[in-house]
Amino acid sequence: MGTTQLEPVPEPKYWHLKTVISEALDSEFEVGEILPNERALAARFGVARATLRQALEQLELEGRLQRRRGVGTTVAPPRVGVDVSTARHHWPAAGEDTWQAVDCAAAVPPAAVARLLDPEGEDAPGGEPAAARPVYVVRRLRASNGQSVAAEQLYVPAASVPDLAASGDPAGQGLARGVLRALQSLPLEGQDRAVELGSARADDARELDRLPGAPVLVVTTRYFSGGRTAAVSVATYRADTCRLTFGDVGDLQIAS
């Protein structure tokens, strides 16, 4: 490309750069191939490194590139589709293949989650503010092709799993499985899902092998039982490598 000069309404340099590099990725590079380093690329295009980085950041956001500190910038494979459909209502399962329970502890949920668990914000019978009531927090990881693609925290009020207290008090992974098992016995009356853009918290970022603040797709699910919100799941998916799919093909079978 030699059209760097004479832009009548000059688009930003980083935007133009992004286009040029994107086309080069299509025609001259294979998946997994490593690009020249940022200083070399900046020199080649005659821009400051910060400007080049702005273009690379966009391409990484779009899932075209993958950058790793100390290693380099590589051409990313196409995003993997991960199924998050709600065709059949079901509780998070304990012995599931896609999700793996990692840990569980009792904790006070963040305010946003507390609002979902208890929209009216009513106090507990004892007068304790509902928002400050601790809940079980089950942490799970979702893998796909050996890669971690999502980290979830599942918030379960103790009231939703009353028989759990009787079964002693195992810790960590054992407790996680116990909570998931206890949920299975409840009648699931409906669920509710939302997807939005977020940035990875430090702990989720670590489990997803990303830096804190990396862009993620946050999937929030409410599970309804007994006329109440019995559990809330907040799952963060790597936005760079994932495409969330809602399979809903009806009576037709599609190859792909």
Added chain:
Amino acid sequence: MGTTQLEPVPEPKYWHLKTVISEALDSEFEVGEILPNERALAARFGVARATLRQALEQLELEGRLQRRRGVGTTVAPPRVGVDVSTARHHWPAAGEDTWQAVDCAAAVPPAAVARLLDPEGEDAPGGEPAAARPVYVVRRLRASNGQSVAAEQLYVPAASVPDLAASGDPAGQGLARGVLRALQSLPLEGQDRAVELGSARADDARELDRLPGAPVLVVTTRYFSGGRTAAVSVATYRADTCRLTFGDVGDLQIAS
């Protein structure tokens, strides 16, 4: 906050800044209020403007802030939930309330869309490569509370709407409505949906009142009819202001 010193494993400044500002937004600002300008904020926190901007960018990505050139930075209202559920299969409708048809033209679809329309990549009977066959491209806008939240291009192969050619050849909005009407008469056998992160193309950005490259949620829908993919919709939603909801509450009615 005075814990700027003595970080044993110092987190990045912009990350710390983001946290501090985020807490300030919760406690000291109202929705719609304008913040001090970037130069003033950078001076107040003792960082370079670029560092401050990194924090603001993250907060904008999370939907906490809204920045407009020439105006300032304001506290954003909570994200609006927009329903994209597929509970009942249905074609995009012509006289719908949420979507408004804007335009229509015949064009060659981008390669990614061509692959969805024709997974086998088979040639047309005449020998013309299928990927180069033009399709109707209907552009629609989705508004919510007077704000444009999404821009869509709906790709409809001429083969999907055979009776359309007979009805003359209106232009623009008229053609758009004609294509949508013609789709209604087809039996819809299923649909398929995916959500991923993208950055706004220049034309979509203009219609969404954002800068090119702004983060968007891209919702791709395939409509199946007659054993084929009869149409493909690519809708880009403003990621900063939107939360995509998949209402699927079953037999339960939830307030909120």
Added chain:
DNA sequence: TAGTGGTCTAGACCACTCC
């Protein structure tokens, strides 16, 4: 015209990975 956010530069140093 003044003030805002958006772009860009040319440096510097740090954290990390790999050899």
Added chain:
DNA sequence: GAGTGGTCTAGACCACTAC
């Protein structure tokens, strides 16, 4: 230790909005 991407600085100018 060499090389990578990540963070940060202190400037500059531009495009846009509002008065």
